[in-house]
Every structure is written in structure tokens, then in C-alpha cells.
Amino acid sequence: MSNKTKIKLVFFGAGPVAAQSLELLAKNFEIEAVVTKPKATNHRGDVPTLHVAQSLGLPVYTPTNKKELSALIANKPFTSTIGVVIDYGIIIAQDVIDYFELGIVNSHFSLLPQWRGADPITFSLLSGQTQTGVSLMLITAGLDEGPVFGWGVYDIKPTDTNESLTEQLIHLSDALLSDMLPKYVSGEFKPNPQDIIATTMNFSPTPTFSRKLTKADGHIDWTKPAEQIEREIRAYSSWPKSYTKFNDLDIVIIAARVTEQKGSAGTRAVVNKELIIYCGQDALAIDKLKPAGKSVMDAASFINGYARFI
Amino acid sequence: MNRNNIITLPNSHLRQRSKKVAVITPEILQLIADMKAATLDWEDHRDHEVGVALAAVQVDKLWRIVVVRDDFDDKTNRDFAVFINPTIAKYYGKIEQDFEGCLSIKDVYGKVPRYTKVKVDAMNEEGRNFRITAEGFLARIFQHEIDHTNGVVYIDHIKDNSEAFYKLAKDGKLTPLDYEAHVKDNKDLWHEQQDED
Numbered sequence: 001m002s003n004k005t006k007i008k009l010v011f012f013g014a015g016p017v018a019a020q021s022l023e024l025l026a027k028n029f030e031i032e033a034v035v036t037k038p039k040a041t042n043h044r045g046d047v048p049t050l051h052v053a054q055s056l057g058l059p060v061y062t063p064t065n066k067k068e069l070s071a072l073i074a075n076k077p078f079t080s081t082i083g084v085v086i087d088y089g090i091i092i093a094q095d096v097i098d099y100f101e102l103g104i105v106n107s108h109f110s111l112l113p114q115w116r117g118a119d120p121i122t123f124s125l126l127s128g129q130t131q132t133g134v135s136l137m138l139i140t141a142g143l144d145e146g147p148v149f150g151w152g153v154y155d156i157k158p159t160d161t162n163e164s165l166t167e168q169l170i171h172l173s174d175a176l177l178s179d180m181l182p183k184y185v186s187g188e189f190k191p192n193p194q195d196i197i198a199t200t201m202n203f204s205p206t207p208t209f210s211r212k213l214t215k216a217d218g219h220i221d222w223t224k225p226a227e228q229i230e231r232e233i234r235a236y237s238s239w240p241k242s243y244t245k246f247n248d249l250d251i252v253i254i255a256a257r258v259t260e261q262k263g264s265a266g267t268r269a270v271v272n273k274e275l276i277i278y279c280g281q282d283a284l285a286i287d288k289l290k291p292a293g294k295s296v297m298d299a300a301s302f303i304n305g306y307a308r309f310i
Numbered sequence: 311m312n313r314n315n316i317i318t319l320p321n322s323h324l325r326q327r328s329k330k331v332a333v334i335t336p337e338i339l340q341l342i343a344d345m346k347a348a349t350l351d352w353e354d355h356r357d358h359e360v361g362v363a364l365a366a367v368q369v370d371k372l373w374r375i376v377v378v379r380d381d382f383d384d385k386t387n388r389d390f391a392v393f394i395n396p397t398i399a400k401y402y403g404k405i406e407q408d409f410e411g412c413l414s415i416k417d418v419y420g421k422v423p424r425y426t427k428v429k430v431d432a433m434n435e436e437g438r439n440f441r442i443t444a445e446g447f448l449a450r451i452f453q454h455e456i457d458h459t460n461g462v463v464y465i466d467h468i469k470d471n472s473e474a475f476y477k478l479a480k481d482g483k484l485t486p487l488d489y490e491a492h493v494k495d496n497k498d499l500w501h502e503q504q505d506e507d
Contacts, residue, residue, distance in 0.1 A: 001362050001363045001364075001411065001413070001450075001451050001454040001455060002356075002359045002360065002361055002362060002410075002411040002412060002413050002479070003360050003362050003382060003409070003410065003411060004358055004359060004360075004482065004484070005358050005359060005360050005385065005482070006383055008383070008384070030383040030384075061401065110345070123452075167426070182482060183481075186481075186482075188481070208345055223416075277466055285311065
């Protein structure tokens with residue numbers, strides 16, 4: 001029996017996106033080892049990639065920081081000529097990059113140089129752009145500045161939330177890696193400066209930057225335009241979520257629509273049986289919300305049960 | 311032996327049952343060495359493939375012998391395990407489809423349904439019987455090779471599935487084969503059925 005040759009690689013990743021990506025990659029590549037984060041001892045936090053690696057029976061390494069990672073690589077433990085990093089969270093030093101003859105490929109969830117940095121998915125939803133994608137980049141010492149050898153485009157749906165967009169991009173990333181990584185390894189695809197994507201796709205080559213969110217980002221500022229707040233609701237859907245207070249009641253807004261109604265920003269009304277909150281510009285008609293201590297409900301149920309808070 | 315000793319379809323021997331090995335003779339041991347050499351020579355002349363296993367019928371010796379690479383993901387590991395008179399004692403797990411190719415069917419790959427876990431009984435080169443349980447891709451390899459000892463090739467399992475056939479292109483990519491044009495009535499692939507009246 002014959003089989004297609006698989007490319008051997010070392011996978012670097014830690015978070016939930018890494019875990020799911022690793023599961024998909026293992027079908028098309030030989031994973032020599034998984035480098036992830038250790039399970040924190042005094043912390044309830046989880047390392048999803050650790051579980052996946054163990055269930056696939058792959059060798060696992062857990063350096064805790066940049067230094068330990070470099071020390072691990074100094075022992076020359078791997079024979080792979082290429083690494084893949086997704087959702088890792090530890091800075092990879094130059095000596096680690098240089099250890100791999102063909103470098104380390106990062107699957108970055110935006111069309112670079114848009115949204116370099118830690119949270120490209122959220123920022124592409126916040127910006128209201130209609131297209132995003134995945135870029136395959138060779139990492140360098142700079143922040144997401146490396147050359148790219150492939151990318152794929154995804155048309156953002158008006159209903160996409162952080163979860164749904166993440167899910168779509170994980171699958172796009174896997175399809176790109178399966179298709180393009182062998183071509184990079186064989187030399188068919190050459191790395192190019194990032195502005196090749198902007199030039200081809202016709203957007204500005206000026207880099208934009210994403211950052212890690214804080215809890216405070218989720219606090220809804222009703223003086224913003226309704227359109228912006230609606231994007232935040234979808235962009236922050238997994239964390240920190242978009243929250244506000246109705247009198248003293250903590251509320252998380254789960255889903256809403258923009259409606260052209262005028263009123264004083266932050267005030268609430270029931271109009272034609274819809275729960276309306278006026279914003280800096282236009283208003284939001286709330287479709288789903290979650291009062292503190294209760295489960296998610298639609299606006300009609302909320303109006304029935306919580307009229308005194310409106 | 312080298313890659314030129316490997317027979318390919320439409321050679322009808324591939325559809326014949328092989329004989330059980332009763333005594334391990336020097337000739338049998340030589341055949342095993344030849345099978346390994348032919349597999350490695352074949353692999354050395356293929357750009358995008360690994361020769362993961364071979365049955366004796368594929369070098370036109372109708373004995374129930376199978377050799378399997380120790381590490382079928384690592385080309386640099388050129389060692390094999392040997393299975394004489396192998397039979398599948400038990401199938402378990404679920405049935406999954408995945409790609410497999412065959413050294414005797416050039417440039418064609420198929421998505422073949424196989425059990426994910428099998429128990430195999432066999433004899434080693436010292437004549438000792440043993441039993442192993444294989445999972446995942448190794449389970450697939452055993453089902454493929456033991457089929458060979460029974461005169462079955464993998465395409466026989468997907469004969470009527472118009473979406474299961476793929477071609478290996480020069481760049482190593484698998485592209486779907488046009489079933490109507492290149493598979494369905496391809497005399498090279500299918501054993502001529504003698505109509506019995």
C-alpha cells in the first residue's frame with residue numbers, strides 16, 4: 001500500500017483556536033510534537049491544546065515562557081524543518097525560528113497587514129469591514145510583520161459573531177495550510193512582503209493593529225452610534241460581552257438590530273412591542289438579552305417579566 | 311529485486327488468492343528481503359509518496375506474506391515488520407473513509423471505507439504465531455494488504471462509488487478522477503467478469 005507523503009512539523013499553540021486547528025491539521029500533516037503552555041497550578045484556567053495533543057498521542061512540551069522555549073530548542077529535540085504556530089501566547093525568539101530550516105508559519109486570522117496583533121477577529125468585526133480572511137505568514141522578530149505566502153478571503157456576514165467568525169476562519173486556515181504549506185515547502189510558493197495582499201485585494205497597505213480586550217471594553221457607551229454598538233455586541237460575544245445596567249439590573253445584550261428612531265441616548269422605551277434603546281445616532285431594537293442571574297431571553301419575555309426595569 | 315519487479319493492474323495475478331506459507335525456507339526469507347527492497351526502490355523513485363506496505367503477490371509471488379513499514383510517516387526509517395499468513399481475527403471500531411493508494415495501481419488514490427481497528431493473527435519469520443491489535447492508519451494498512459493475499463485490490467471496495475477515485479498529479483496533489491471517462495469502463499482496472507450461463 002502507498003500513501004501520500006506527509007509534511008512533518010512541530011505545532012506551537014495553546015488556546016481553544018489552537019486546539020481545534022491542531023485536531024484538523026493532524027489529519028493532513030505528521031505532527032512531530034506539540035509545544036503548548038503548562039496547566040497553571042493555582043488557576044482554574046485550562047490549556048485546551050494539551051488535551052487534544054494528549055488524545056492524539058502526540059509528544060507534548062510545555063515551556064512556560066520565551067526563555068524556557070529557547071532552552072528547549074537548544075537541545076535540538078526535533079527533526080522537522082518547519083513549525084506552525086496558532087494561538088500560542090508565548091513570544092518565539094529568533095533562535096527558535098532559526099532552528100527550523102523553513103521557519104515557523106503563523107496562520108493569522110486577518111488579511112495582513114490589517115489587524116496585526118493579538119485579536120484580529122474582534123477588530124475586523126468592530127470595523128464593520130465586509131471581508132476578512134486568513135494569512136499564512138513566516139514569523140519574524142517584529143509583531144506580525146513577516147512575509148506571507150498565501151491567504152484566503154472570507155465574506156463577513158452581517159450576523160457573524162465572534163464565535164461564528166472564529167469557527168469559519170479556523171476551517172479556512174486548515175484548508176489553506178493543507179493546500180499551501182506543501183507548496184511553500186516544495187518551493188513553489190515564495191514568501192512576499194505583506195502589501196502583496198493589500199495590492200491584490202485592493203485595500204490600504206497601511207498596517208492596522210488589534211489589541212487584547214479588557215473587561216471595560218464590554219461596557220456599552222450609549223452615546224455611540226447604534227451601528228457601532230451593534231458591531232460591538234457581535235464582536236464581544238464570547239468575551240467580555242456587551243453589558244449595561246437597566247436601573248440597578250445588570251444586563252448583557254446578546255443580539256440587537258439598528259432601527260432609525262430618535263431619542264435621548266441611553267433611554268429605553270417599548271415601541272410596537274419592541275424593546276428600544278436610543279443611541280448617539282439611531283437606536284437599537286433588542287432581540288435577545290440576559291438579565292443578571294437569569295438565562296438568555298427574547299425581548300418579549302423581558303418586557304413581560306421586567307417591565308419595571310424598562 | 312527492485313521496483314520493476316512490482317506487478318501492476320491489469321496483471322490478473324493481483325486478483326488471485328495466495329498460498330499459505332507452511333514452512334519458512336531460505337527462499338521465503340529471500341522473498342521477504344526482496345519485497346522490502348522493491349518497496350524502498352519504488353519509494354525512492356516516487357516524489358510524493360511513501361511505500362507503506364507490500365504483499366508478496368505484488369512482486370508476483372503468490373504467498374501470503376505482508377511487509378509493513380515500522381514508521382510509515384517517516385521516510386528515513388527504512389525498517390519493516392513481517393507478517394506471514396496474516397488473517398483478521400476481529401474487526402472493531404467504526405468504519406471511516408480515507409485515502410489509500412497501491413504500488414500496483416499507478417497514480418490512482420481512492421477514498422476507501424475501512425474499520426478503524428482490527429485484530430490480526432500472523433506468524434513471524436521464526437515461525438512463531440502472534441496477534442496484534444492495530445488502530446487508525448495501521449488498521450487500514452492491514453485490511454488493504456490482507457485483501458491482497460485474498461486477490462482483492464482496494465478499488466474493488468469502491469467500484470461503484472463515482473466520487474471515491476482520485477488521481478495523483480505531478481505536483482503531489484490529489485484531484486478527483488472523472489469516473490465516467492476514466493474509471494467506470496477502464497479495462498485496466500477491472501477484472502474481466504466471465505459470464506457464466
